[in-house]
Amino acid sequence: GENVEQHPSTLSVQEGDSAVIKCTYSDSASNYFPWYKQELGKRPQLIIDIRSNVGEKKDQRIAVTLNKTAKHFSLHITETQPEDSAVYFCAAAGGTSYGKLTFGQGTILTVHP
Amino acid sequence: AAGVIQSPRHLIKEKRETATLKCYPIPRHDTVYWYQQGPGQDPQFLISFYEKMQSDKGSIPDRFSAQQFSDYHSELNMSSLELGDSALYFCASQLQRVSPLHFGNGTRLTVT
Numbered sequence: 001g002e003n004v005e006q007h008p009s010t011l012s013v014q015e016g017d018s019a020v021i022k023c024t025y026s027d028s029a030s031n032y033f034p035w036y037k038q039e040l041g042k043r044p045q046l047i048i049d050i051r052s053n054v055g056e057k058k059d060q061r062i063a064v065t066l067n068k069t070a071k072h073f074s075l076h077i078t079e080t081q082p083e084d085s086a087v088y089f090c091a092a093a094g095g096t097s098y099g100k101l102t103f104g105q106g107t108i109l110t111v112h113p
Numbered sequence: 114a115a116g117v118i119q120s121p122r123h124l125i126k127e128k129r130e131t132a133t134l135k136c137y138p139i140p141r142h143d144t145v146y147w148y149q150q151g152p153g154q155d156p157q158f159l160i161s162f163y164e165k166m167q168s169d170k171g172s173i174p175d176r177f178s179a180q181q182f183s184d185y186h187s188e189l190n191m192s193s194l195e196l197g198d199s200a201l202y203f204c205a206s207q208l209q210r211v212s213p214l215h216f217g218n219g220t221r222l223t224v225t
Contacts, residue, residue, distance in 0.1 A: 034213060043203060043216040044156065089155055097210045099146045100169050103155035 002027040004092050006104025014112050019080050021107045023090035024072040030094040033066060033073050034101070038087045047088075048075070080111045115139050117217035119204050125223045126194050134189040134220045138206030144168070145187040146214065147179060150201040162187055163210065194224045 003026040013019050025033075031052035036044035050057045050064045050073065057064050061080075066073040077084060087108050091101040118137040126132050138145050144163045148156040149172075158171035162181035173179075176194075181187045191198060201221050205214040 032211075041201070041221070043218050045216075046213050049213060097144075097161070097169065098212060099144060099161060099205065099207050099210065099214050100158055100171070101148075101156070101214070102158070106155050 002030055002092055002094065002102040004090060004102050004104040006090050006107060008107060009105065010108045010110070012110045012112065013080050015080060015082060017080055017111075019075075019077045019084070019109055019111075021075045021088055021090065021109075022072060023074070023092075023104050024070075025092045025102075026071065027092070027094055028071065030092040032093045032098045033064070034091050034093075034098075035062075035064060035075050036089045036091065036103075038089060038106075040087075044089060077109075080109075082111050082113050085109055085111045117204055117206050117215055119202075119217035119220050121220060122218065123221050123223075125225065127225055128194055128196060130194050130224075132191045132194060132222060134191070134202055134204075134222070136187045136189070136204030136206075136217060138185055138187070138204075139208075139215055142206035142208050142215070143185060144207045144210055145181055145185070146205045146207075147173075147187070147189050148203040148205065148216075150203065150219075151197075152200070154200075156203060159189070191222075196224050198222060199224045 034049035063076040090104040146161045147159040150156040159173040161169045205216045
């Protein structure tokens with residue numbers, strides 16, 4: 001089955017800095033890669049996703065890049081704000097269903113004012 | 114906008130008891146997924162249903178069962194509860210199988 005590795009496990013930045021989180025996946029059939037933000041005790045919230053036919057996608061301060069050959073994808077957050085502090089999960093899904101997700105282990109992002 | 118509704122929000126059970134978690138997907142969403150998230154862990158896929166039929170199965174223990182009803186709501190039944198079953202249980206729905214998931218707010222199950 002699919003295996004997703006996520007790094008780093010914790011990331012501490014100063015407000016206004018950029019943050020980068022990286023993930024690798026094992027199954028070359030995976031074709032959908034969402035990123036979720038989760039605050040303590042709350043539901044995962046989709047912040048951006050990318051499909052395998054696209055190399056990069058951007059939404060305001062958030063961007064995701066995908067390298068299919070190397071089987072890795074990354075989340076980039078620019079101009080970080082304290083409210084960006086949360087746990088971030090990458091995930092991968094393949095085939096005809098984008099709902100059966102394999103998640104990475106999560107990154108605890110702390111943005112210091 | 115309507116969201117995925119889960120009930121109850123919190124549930125406390127003792128070992129060996131049973132529990133039933135309910136999920137009401139967003140209207141017109143025909144696919145439901147269940148995920149289990151232990152403390153400090155990533156969500157783990159348990160089971161999914163498409164048009165009231167089981168569509169996929171993940172790391173769901175044999176003590177657990179689930180179904181999707183004619184009104185598309187789903188229930189996760191958990192028997193012979195163990196301490197290790199304490200977790201957040203999320204239900205998610207999607208409009209089409211190649212569209213993003215919408216997660217509910219979860220049910221926090223505590224087994225004592």
